[in-house]
Amino acid sequence: MYEERFDGRKFDELRPIELETGIIPNANGSARFKIGGTEAIAAVYGPAEVKPKHLERSDRGIIVCKYDMMPFSVPDRAKPGVDRRDMEISLVISNALSRAIMLDEFPKSMISVYVYITQADAGTRCASLTAASMACADAGLPMRDLIAAVAVGKIGDSIVADLSKAEEDYEGGATDIPIAFLPSKDEIVLLQLDGEVSKEELKKAIELGRKEAEKIYELEKAALKRRFMYESKG
Amino acid sequence: MLFVKNYDVVTPGEMLADEGIGGNGTYSEGKKVFSKFLGTVILSNGQINVNQLNGAYMPKEGDEIIGRIAAVEDTYWVVDLGNSYYCRLDAREANTGYRVEDLSELMNVGDVVYAKILRVGRDMSSSLGLRGGRFGKLPANMLIKFNPMKISRIIGKDGSMINMIRERSKCDIILGKNGVAWVNGDKLGKEAVLSAINMIDTDAYMGDIFERVRETLEKFSINKDEAR
Numbered sequence: 001m002y003e004e005r006f007d008g009r010k011f012d013e014l015r016p017i018e019l020e021t022g023i024i025p026n027a028n029g030s031a032r033f034k035i036g037g038t039e040a041i042a043a044v045y046g047p048a049e050v051k052p053k054h055l056e057r058s059d060r061g062i063i064v065c066k067y068d069m070m071p072f073s074v075p076d077r078a079k080p081g082v083d084r085r086d087m088e089i090s091l092v093i094s095n096a097l098s099r100a101i102m103l104d105e106f107p108k109s110m111i112s113v114y115v116y117i118t119q120a121d122a123g124t125r126c127a128s129l130t131a132a133s134m135a136c137a138d139a140g141l142p143m144r145d146l147i148a149a150v151a152v153g154k155i156g157d158s159i160v161a162d163l164s165k166a167e168e169d170y171e172g173g174a175t176d177i178p179i180a181f182l183p184s185k186d187e188i189v190l191l192q193l194d195g196e197v198s199k200e201e202l203k204k205a206i207e208l209g210r211k212e213a214e215k216i217y218e219l220e221k222a223a224l225k226r227r228f229m230y231e232s233k234g
Numbered sequence: 235m236l237f238v239k240n241y242d243v244v245t246p247g248e249m250l251a252d253e254g255i256g257g258n259g260t261y262s263e264g265k266k267v268f269s270k271f272l273g274t275v276i277l278s279n280g281q282i283n284v285n286q287l288n289g290a291y292m293p294k295e296g297d298e299i300i301g302r303i304a305a306v307e308d309t310y311w312v313v314d315l316g317n318s319y320y321c322r323l324d325a326r327e328a329n330t331g332y333r334v335e336d337l338s339e340l341m342n343v344g345d346v347v348y349a350k351i352l353r354v355g356r357d358m359s360s361s362l363g364l365r366g367g368r369f370g371k372l373p374a375n376m377l378i379k380f381n382p383m384k385i386s387r388i389i390g391k392d393g394s395m396i397n398m399i400r401e402r403s404k405c406d407i408i409l410g411k412n413g414v415a416w417v418n419g420d421k422l423g424k425e426a427v428l429s430a431i432n433m434i435d436t437d438a439y440m441g442d443i444f445e446r447v448r449e450t451l452e453k454f455s456i457n458k459d460e461a462r
Binding site: 028029046047048049050058100102105106107108109110137138139140141142143144145146182183184185220221224225228229 | 243245246247248249259261268270271272273274286287288289290292317318319356357358383
């Protein structure tokens, strides 16, 4: 039975969050998202000419995403370069982003999204997705909504939010469920599941995820506006 | 009901009104109006508009642009506007009055051209026109790149900002809506224009930009007096 969390958090409490935009001057848009021991930096370039040319679509733009973990981001060195896991996460990030970005507004062009994990302590795909969506908004791309992503899960018999690595490795069995929302549209753009969970528990987990994503969404909006606070005075 | 007021900064997906008419930079779902961009709200004539704070240039009919010749073909030039879209300038726009065998005699690859966008196709490809005004090939001179969304800040209210820069730097400036400025003048004047435009580009949102640009330009004119 898992009754108290390792770091003393409540079951529905997120780790401390830091958000920042405009950190990479050379990119069209960039963002940094830190949640506890997990930190992701994202840079967005484009819309630009599509390369390789065969990916081009004449009626809409495309998103190409690259997710990578820095060698020093984990206790054992992560081998540099794109492996199977990086490819999977790149794909789910670009799929989720294509639901949020209005791609039909820039046909025949390509948006490149680069996400790097500088520190990893579980929940990296959610952190990447949140950072990437903020970078896209910072780049001035037309979007239906921002993406707020959070990892929920089941540890022992309890449903908890924002698992850390120690919790994911809990001997009593842990299930990791990353969820991403378009909060103002109430749409789910990413839902993955690793472990065992019953139907009722999954429903409870999604409900918890929705509540936590709302919190992240508010922080995202505040961070994007913070840079332009003087603009509102006219 | 309207949830925002003029000059509010909004993020993508933020609901602006649950009943209203959306203009530029917004999208509607039923009667609700949402923002499409990270930008500032401008209310005009009962319409809700959102002005982007950052972003890429998208060609629009009637825009005056500064481009670079990317290729010379038999009957047209291909012009690079600094984005990914194809743009062509037809030979008949050059209006020479006589037959030109080789178009590169008039304008060659790398030349800078000031033109107006006549048409934009569905795939964002556009064609340019040279009739009227100062349109045509520009002599080689300093080009400044800036964020295309900041052009209204560089122009200012009724051209107040750009006219001040022109006056104080004594430079001839042409602005292209695709985020390129062409500057002709003496060396110090060009430096003054460069620092003024860069300042608007990077910290326009920090308030009192007009005053701060004026101070910067003044510094350059003081240096000029000292140099004499």
